[in-house]
Amino acid sequence: MRWTHTHIARRSWIIGVLGLASGLGVFLMGTRPVEAGPRKIIVDAVRGNDVFGRGTRGRPYKTITVGLNAARPGDTVFVQLGLYDASNGEKFPIRMKPGVALKGQKWPPGRGRFPFREGIVGPDGGLHTEPMIQGGDYVDVPFGDGLTTERFVTIMGADEATIANFVIFVGGVEVPAHTGTGILCDATSPKILSNTFRAFRPVMEHEGIMILGSGAPEIRQNLFKGNMDWGITTHGESAPQITDNRFATNDGGIDTTRHSTALIRDNVFTCRGTGISAREQSTPAIESNTIRGHESYGIFCGQEAAPVIRNNVIERNGTGIDPIAGPLGGVVIFLDAQPDLGGGDGVPGGNVLRENNARDVVNFSPNTIWALGNTWTHSAATPHLIDDLDVFDDDENPTSGPVIFAID
Numbered sequence: 001m002r003w004t005h006t007h008i009a010r011r012s013w014i015i016g017v018l019g020l021a022s023g024l025g026v027f028l029m030g031t032r033p034v035e036a037g038p039r040k041i042i043v044d045a046v047r048g049n050d051v052f053g054r055g056t057r058g059r060p061y062k063t064i065t066v067g068l069n070a071a072r073p074g075d076t077v078f079v080q081l082g083l084y085d086a087s088n089g090e091k092f093p094i095r096m097k098p099g100v101a102l103k104g105q106k107w108p109p110g111r112g113r114f115p116f117r118e119g120i121v122g123p124d125g126g127l128h129t130e131p132m133i134q135g136g137d138y139v140d141v142p143f144g145d146g147l148t149t150e151r152f153v154t155i156m157g158a159d160e161a162t163i164a165n166f167v168i169f170v171g172g173v174e175v176p177a178h179t180g181t182g183i184l185c186d187a188t189s190p191k192i193l194s195n196t197f198r199a200f201r202p203v204m205e206h207e208g209i210m211i212l213g214s215g216a217p218e219i220r221q222n223l224f225k226g227n228m229d230w231g232i233t234t235h236g237e238s239a240p241q242i243t244d245n246r247f248a249t250n251d252g253g254i255d256t257t258r259h260s261t262a263l264i265r266d267n268v269f270t271c272r273g274t275g276i277s278a279r280e281q282s283t284p285a286i287e288s289n290t291i292r293g294h295e296s297y298g299i300f301c302g303q304e305a306a307p308v309i310r311n312n313v314i315e316r317n318g319t320g321i322d323p324i325a326g327p328l329g330g331v332v333i334f335l336d337a338q339p340d341l342g343g344g345d346g347v348p349g350g351n352v353l354r355e356n357n358a359r360d361v362v363n364f365s366p367n368t369i370w371a372l373g374n375t376w377t378h379s380a381a382t383p384h385l386i387d388d389l390d391v392f393d394d395d396e397n398p399t400s401g402p403v404i405f406a407i408d
Contacts, residue, residue: 038074043067045082045131050089063089064102064133073099079166080105081120085134092137096158096190104131104165123169124200134169139184142212143235150179151206157185157192157217164193170228171205178229180205187213187236192222199226204251207231211238211260220244224253231271234260234282247271256282256305264289274298275317278305278339287311291330294318298330298356301337301365309341311350318357329392330356333363341371343404348373353390362392367401369393374405 041055042048048062061067064084067077077100084090096102107119107129119129136154143149152175154168163183171180182197183190197208207230211217216239224231225248233255234240241263247253251273256262262284269275275291277300278284288311291298298317301307309331318328330353333339341361342349351374353360360376363369371391378385383406387395393403 038076039071041067041071041075041077042080043077044080045084045088046080063091064094065089065091068095068097068100068102071097071100073097073160075099076101076103078103078105079131081107081129081131083120083122083132083134090133090135092135093139093153093156093184094133095156096161096163096188098158099160100158101162101164102166103162106130106165122167124198128167130165130167130196132167132169134172136172136175136180138179141184141186141210151181151184151210152179153181153184155183157183157188157190157215159188159190161188162191162193163195164191165195167196167198168208170197170199170208170226171201173201175205177203178206180228181210182208183210185209185211185215185217185238185240187215189216189218191218192220193218194221196223196225197228197231199228199249201227203227204229207233207255209233210235211240212236213238216240218243222246224249226250228252230255230277233257234262234284236260238262241265242267247275249273252277254284255279256284256307258282260284263287268292269294269298274300275314276300276307277302278307278337279303280305283307285310289313292316296328297332299332299339301331301333301339302335304336304338306338306340308345309339309349309351310347313352314356314360315352315354316356329358329362330360331362333361333365333367333369335365336367337365338367339369341369342374343372344370350374353377359392360390361403361405363394363400363403364397365401366399369401369403371403371405372407376405380406 042060044060048060050062050066053061119127136152139153140148168182170182199205208224209232211234213236219242228249230252231247239261247269253269255277257280260282265287269291274297279302290313294317298314314330354377376390391403
């Protein structure tokens with residue numbers, strides 16, 4: 001076929017139209033929103049690289065900081081075994097991200113990947129099979145009435161975020177005593193699951209978890225141990241759910257203050273000082289816990305606190321003597337506190353109070369304390385022994401109110 005100028009022009013026009021259509025299709029495809037599901041982002045302190053990494057198993061990031069920065073709501077950042085500290089490149093405090101889960105990859109002993117077959121030695125000298133986080137920076141913490149205090153914070157919480165399966169070392173090498181905080185929930189409500197909060201310096205840190213404002217985190221199956229004033233402190237209008245944890249600090253377990261309405265359920269407390277403290281106007285629900293072997297108090301109630309105490313085992317507490325207050329014991333009540341140990345709302349207490357030093361319940365307040373439906377060190381068949389030996393109230397101290405443990 002002989003090509004004329006007309007044929008060539010027509011062919012060029014057709015090719016141009018097809019090219020335009022193809023380009024338009026590519027343009028439309030390029031601008032169409034891409035629906036991406038939740039992603040897995042991998043962080044590895046040993047094999048990772050924050051510059052050339054892509055957050056994949058083959059090319060992981062090196063730091064939790066970069067892994068979280070790359071995440072979007074719905075993603076999970078998986079952190080491999082290792083120590084995540086400033087020398088690794090972490091920026092503190094590590095900030096959890098709304099809607100993002102941060103999960104440590106736990107290795108069973110003997111089954112970890114080389115070179116951590118049995119685990120990795122942490123800064124505390126212990127062998128750990130979960131990734132470790134150590135470090136922090138100073139944060140001004142509000143306490144109401146325009147007052148602030150400084151805390152050396154490792155991790156900042158976020159709403160709808162999760163952190164699980166880490167060893168979190170509280171405090172820092174040159175940090176002043178009583179300032180270290182593991183996780184700060186400043187009006188945030190993350191899930192904090194299956195972590196170990198560890199303080200090993202010879203000085204005391206402040207707490208594993210601090211909750212401020214309207215924070216309502218879910219705190220479950222964690223271990224708190226070592227030199228901390230408290231495992232958890234709750235402040236403001238906070239309403240955390242604290243369930244199924246173990247507290248074994250060298251001082252206190254949980255301290256509730258201000259107007260906190262914490263739910264404290266199914267935990268085990270074997271601290272050195274005090275199991276649970278309810279102060280100011282806090283009204284925690286203390287249910288089904290084991291509170292055992294504290295030198296000071298099983299449960300301390302002070303100021304105007306009004307905890308509801310149900311179905312707990314409170315035993316062998318108060319092995320020390322307070323030089324000012326005198327006898328210690330299982331549940332000790334000061335100032336204008338008004339705990340309900342049973343009967344105050346028509347529901348029996350169901351607590352087992354036994355073998356606490358001095359008394360099972362010590363009432364230094366002027367208030368009448370209801371404590372019906374409990375099991376005491378002495379049998380209910382001998383109420384005079386309960387009154388004489390298990391309860392300290394107006395019979396022993398004329399300024400104390402009575403403890404109502406039975407109704408004739």
